[in-house]
Amino acid sequence: MRKTLPERYYLDHFHEFLRFFDGESAGLLCESSRAFINAFRELDDNKQCIVARAANRKYALINRTHFNYEEIFQPQQQLTELEEDGWFAPAENVSVQDFAGVVTKNDLLAYLAAYPVSQRLNHLKKAELVTLLFAQINQYGWPQTLPQTDYLLKTFEPSLRYLLFLYFGNTKGRLNQFSMRDLGVMRTRSDATSTQARFATLEDAQAAFYFASALDEMPYWQGEKLVQMANDDWPETSSVASETYAEKYLFKLGSRLLPADRHLALKVLKLAPGDAAREKWIREIFKEDKTLAKSALEAVIDNPSSDSQLAFAEDFYARKFHKKRTGALTDMLRNSSKILQLDISQNQHVERGVIAWYKRHNVTAWRTENRLWRTLFGLTFWTQLFEQDQLVTEFDRRPQSLRYNRFYDTFSESIDRLLDSLKTPDALLQHVTKQAATHYGKVNSVFMWRANQLDTVKALLEHGPFESVKKLLKMMAQDYAGLSDGFPDIMVLENDQLRFEEIKAPGDVLRRNQLVSVQRLQRAGFTVHITQVDWFSDPQQPYVVVDIETTGGNNGYHRITEIGMVKMVGGEIVDSWQSLLQPQRHIPSSITRLTGISNEMVAEAPLFSDIADEVDTFTEDCVFVAHNVNFDYGFIKQEFARLERDFKRPKLCTVVQMRRTYPGLPSYSLASLTHHFGISMAQHHRAMSDARAAAELLNLIHERTFASQNK
Template identity: 50%
Template sequence: MARFSSLEIAKSTYMLHNKLSLIKEITVWSHKQILKEIESLPNAAGPKAETLKQRIEFYLADALLTFDKEDALDKLANIESAEAQEKWIRESYKSGKKELVEKKLETIIDNPLSDDILVFASDFLARKYRKKRTSILTDMLRDNSQRIALDEMHKASVEKGVVAYYKNKGLFAQRTENELFRSLFGLFFWEEIFDIEGYGLVNEFDRTPLSLKNNCLYEIANTSIETKIASIEDSQQLLQFLSKQAVKHFGKPNDIFRWKDKLLALIKPFIEHAPYQAILQHLLAMTKDWYALNDGYPDIMVIDSAKPHISESLRFEEIKSEGDQLRRNQLTTIQRLKEQGFNVIITNVEWIIDPMQAYVVVDIETTGGRASNHKITEVGMVKVVNGEIVDQWQSLINPQRRIPANITALTGIDNEMVQHAPIFAEVAQEIADFTEHCVFVAHNVNFDYGFIREEFARLERHFKRPKLCTVSQMRKFYKGLPSYSLANLTKHFEIPMQRHHRAMSDAIAASELLKLINEKRIPSN
C-alpha cells in the first residue's frame, strides 16, 4: 500500500518538505529574497503538503515583518493555520488595529481551527476587550486549585508522591496522564484508525496511521464514528466493548498507546466512576482534532467512593511543584475536559519535611559486592513512622548459587541455612508491598537499593523508591567523627547491636541513625 494516494501528492509533499528544510537554514534575509521565495512557492497537493506550505508561508511572513509590516500582516491573514492567526492578532493589536482584531477573535471563537487557537482567542478577547484583568490560566489556578504538603523525599517523583499521599488517606489514586485517554481512543476507534484503506499503516515499520498524521480521522470516518458512539448506551456496555477490543487487538503495533497486561485495570475504575456520555464526547472530540487532544492530560486520577454522586467521586489533578508551568497544550486539554463535565483541578505541591513520612530501613546480605554478578542471601527491613518502628520484615533468601567461604565468615550465612529458604522471586511482592509509598533508607543506600532493584529487574519488574543514605546524612549533620561505618557509628552513639553483618540487626541499628538524622532534619515545634 502506498503512503500517498497519488504520485502528484507524493511529489508535492516531498518538494515542500525540502523547501521548508532549506528555508529554515537561512538566518539572514533580505526583503527581496523573502518576496522571491513567496512568489515561487508551488501549489500544494494533499493535506500533508498543504500543512507544509502553510508552515513555509508563516515562516516567510514572520521574516517579512522586519521589512514591511503591513504586507506581512496581509500575508499572515491569508494563511489558514492557527499559528498564523495568533501571530496576526498579536501584531495587529500592537499596530492599533483593535476593531479588526476584535472581529477576528469573534470569528475564531465561532469557528476555531483548533482547540489551541480557541483558548488563545477566548483569553485574548477577555483580557483586552472585556476589561478582564486575569487570563483563563489565572482563573483556573485561582478557582480550581489546591495546595498539599509533601515530604521533600518525593522531589524526584512528584506525581508518585501525590498518589501515595492520597492512598495513605484511603482514596483510590493512580497515574493517568496521556495514557488513559490515548488508550481509550485507540481501543474504541481501532477499526476507524487502522483499517480504512489508504489511511492506516503503510508498512510493517509504520506505527502512526495517515489519518492521525493528517489530523483527518473524523473527516474520513465520521459515519462509522458517529454510529459506534451512538451504539453505547451505558458504562457497562462501554467497558465490555473496550474489553473485547483489547482481547481482539492485543499486542498489535501502534504508537497511540502501549499494550500492558494491566491496561484494563487502568481503564476500568475510570469507566465505572465517570459519566459515560462525557467519555464518549471527549473521544469524539479527539477524532476531530487529534493534534490538539493527543496529549496534555492531567497527571493523576483520584476516586473518592464515599462521595454521594458519581459526578463528584472522580477528579483529575494536574500536579505542579515549584518552578512548574502549565503549558498551552495542557490548558487546552484541561479546558476541554472541564467543558465536557469532568472535574479537573491544579494541585500545587509545597515541600516540607514531614515527621509522619514512612521510612523503610533496609539491610541486605549478599554473595558478593556487585549487584550485576552476585545475589541476595538475606533481607531485613523495619518500617519507621514518627521515630518509631511500626513494622518489620525479614527473610533468608536462597541465592541459587554457592555462598563463598569468605562471605560466610563475614555474615555467618552458609549454604545449609539458605537451602530451603525462598528464592527472591517468591518474596518480591512482599518486599514491594512493604516498601510501597515509603522512603528507602540504608547505610550506603546505593548498595542495598542497587541489589534489590537488580533482583526485580531479573524478574522484568520495575522497582523505584525515594532514597535516603544514612552515611551521607550522618556526615552532613554530625561532622568530624573519625569513622562513619555502621559499626563505628553504633559504638559512638551507644546503639545496641545483636549481630553485625546480619540483615535485621543492621537494619534496626540503621533505623536508630535515622532517628538521629531526623532530629536534625525536622524542625522542632
C-alpha cells in the same frame, strides 16, 4: 537467536521498495523519478548492487573507498562505469548539508588548513566549519588536500529522495528500515495491505515534498537565502497533507526571518496556514499595531479553528485589552481546588506520592495521564483507525486520518453509529475488551500495550458519568491533534464520586494543552481539580529502612544473601521483615568473614523469586531508606529486573541526609555514626541489625528536620 540477513539483502529490499510505485502511487511519479526506476531495472545485477548500496547511504555524497564489497564483482570498476554512464559525478556540486553529513570535524580542519584562514578554528562547531569551507571553495576552488576523486555525488539523489518521501510519507525515511524490520529491531504493521497513494495528484505530492525538503535544509540557510525563499513562488497545496508541510515550513521560515527582515517575516506568517503561525503573527503585530492585533483576536474568538487557538486568543485579549494582569493558565493554578502537603521525599515521584497519600487516607486513586484516554480511544475506534483507514505501507504507524486530524471528517457516520449503539458502560467495556483480546500486541501509534491494560478503563466506566465518557470520546474523534495529550495526572474515587486531578509541584507550570484538556473534560461533564503540592517533612510518611548483604559489589553479577527491613511511621517501628536468600552464587570467604553468612547457611534459603512479592508488598507506598541507598536499592531493583518486573520507590540516603543535618563529623560510615550517637548494634554487617541502626539515624535526621520546620 539473533537473526541474520542473506547476501544482497539490500538489493531485495530496493526491489521491494520500487514495486510500491507499480501500484496506485505510479501516478505520483515525476518524469525524473520514473526514468530513474526504469534505468535502474535495466542495469545488471552488480551495478544494481552498487546503486542500491549507495541509495542506502543517508547523504548524496559517498566515499568510493568504502565500496569494496565481496559480493559485488570488481566494485571499483562498476563504480567507474556507473560514473561514466552518469549515475555518479564529481563532488563539486554537492550541497552543504550532504557534505557536512559525510566528513568529520578533523577532515574539515585539515581541508581548511589549505586556505588563508586567520581565525581560530578548533572552537568552531562543525556546521560553522562547513560554512566557512564552502566560502573558501567558492573563492579559491577545491583544496588539494581534499581527495575529491574519493568522493562521488549520487546524481540520482533528488529522484531517490522524492521516492522515499512518497513511500514513507516524510523526509526521514531510510531504506535501512527494511533491514531493521527483517532483523526484528523495528516492528511494523505487517497486516497493512493497502496500495493507496499518499497524495491525490502529482502536483500536490510535489508541493508537499517542496515544503518538507525546504524545512530540512533551513538550518543551513543564512539571511540572504531566507529572504530569497520568502520571496519564492510557493507551490499551491490542494490537500490537508501538503498543507500540513506548508504550515510547518512557513511558520519556521517566518520566525527565522524576524531578526533579518521583520516586514517580510510578518508577511510570511500572515500567509501561513495553521494555529502556530497565526498566534505568532498576532503576538508580533501587537508590538506595532494594537488595533490590527485586536481586530485579529476578535476574529479568532468569533471563529476559532481549534480550542487551543481560542484559549490563546481569549487569554491574550483579556490581558492586553482588558488590563487583566494574569493569564488563564495562572488563574487556573491560583484558583486550584486543593493544596496538598506532601513529604519532601516524594519530590522525584510526585504523582505516585499523591496516590500513596490518598491510599493512606482510604481514598482510591489511579495514575492515568494520557494513557487512559488514548487506550480507550484506540480500542473503541480500532476498526475505523486500523482496518477501515488502512495504512499506506507497513512502516506507517499513524493512520492518515489521525496524522492530518481528519478522523471524524472521514468516519463521522461510522463513529456516531458506534457511539449510539453503546448504550451502557458494560456495552462499551465489552467492546473494548473484545478489541484488546483480538489485537493485543499489534503496533499502533495511539497507545502502548501493557499488563493490566484495562484496569483504569474499567474503573472509569464503573464510577464515571457514562454520557460524559462518550462525549469526550467524540471530542477526541473530532480533534485528536488537540486532545491526544495534556490529560490530568490521576483519577480519584472518593465518597463514590469520580474526579480527575492535575498535580503541580512547586515550580511546575500549567501548559496550554493541559488547560485545553481540562476545559474539555469539564465541558464533557467531568469534575477536574488542579492540585498543588507543598513540600514539608511529614512524620506520618511511611519509611522502609533496608539493609542487604551480598556476595559482592556488582549488582549485575553478584546476588543478595540477606535482606532486613523495618517499616517506620512517626518515628516508631511498626513492622519488620527479614530473610536469608539463596544467591545462586558462591559466597567468597572474605564476604563470610565480614558478614558471618556462609554457603551452608543459605543452602536451603529461598530464592529471591520466592520472596519478591513479599518485598514488593512490604515496601509499597513507602520511602526506600538505606545507608548508601543506591547500593541496596540497585541490587533489589536488579533482582526484580531479572524477574522482568519493575521496582520503583522514592529513595532517601541516610549518609547524604546525615551529612546535611549533622555536618562536620569525622566519618559518616554506619559503624562510626552508631558509635558517635551511642546507637547499639547487635551484629554489624547483618541485615536486620544494620537496618535497625539506620532507622535510628533516620529518626535523628527527622528530629533536626522537624525542629527546623516548626521554628
